Amino acid sequence: MPGAAATDRSKNGFNFASGAFHIVVHNAIIVELTERFDFRLRASQAAIDFFVRILTAAAKAALSVGAGPQLVLLCDGDLAGSAARLIPLVAAVEAGECDLAVAAFGRRVGGGFGLALAFARWAIRRRCGFEAEAPISGQRAMRVDALRAALPFARGYGMELGMTVDAVRAGYRVEEYELDLSHRATGRTFGGFLHRARQLLDFTRAYRARA
16 A cells, blocks of 8 residues: 555646646546556556456446536646646647647656666557657547546556547547646666556557557
């Protein structure tokens, strides 16, 4: 289980996100992927897959809510106060600039040698032609119908990669926006490399499933 500090960070992020978007966007659903980072990093593959199935079910449930919501915002639970800076994503979709807006982190923190990230970029380009700079960012705002096109989500860490490919293939417009966000990241440690190995495995599965 995450420590108290991590939990506080998640709650802070949710409060900032919900506070910002309830004021700015009245027809948006906010789905916070609470503690997803910790859960995915520490859990077994079976648990990770179960988590993604639960998230898929939650998204489907959100889509069944009457005629109210027009947009859906996905965000990780470890953004803390920087979650308030996700407003441009929703604004871009509302303005018709795109159907799926993805946040690219303005500052790189942690990470390994970039192999998993490079593969994700290549896989998206290969499968749908989109040139992604932030292929695995979980910070996404999208139209409800674009979300429908991405369901069910790809398993595990392949969720974002699969979502982008599915949306582009279905004819939806995807754009990326560089935002000043902060989150917890893994470094060049044993745990960090294990995390990225799991990512690469799921990226490969999502890529092959969309042949």
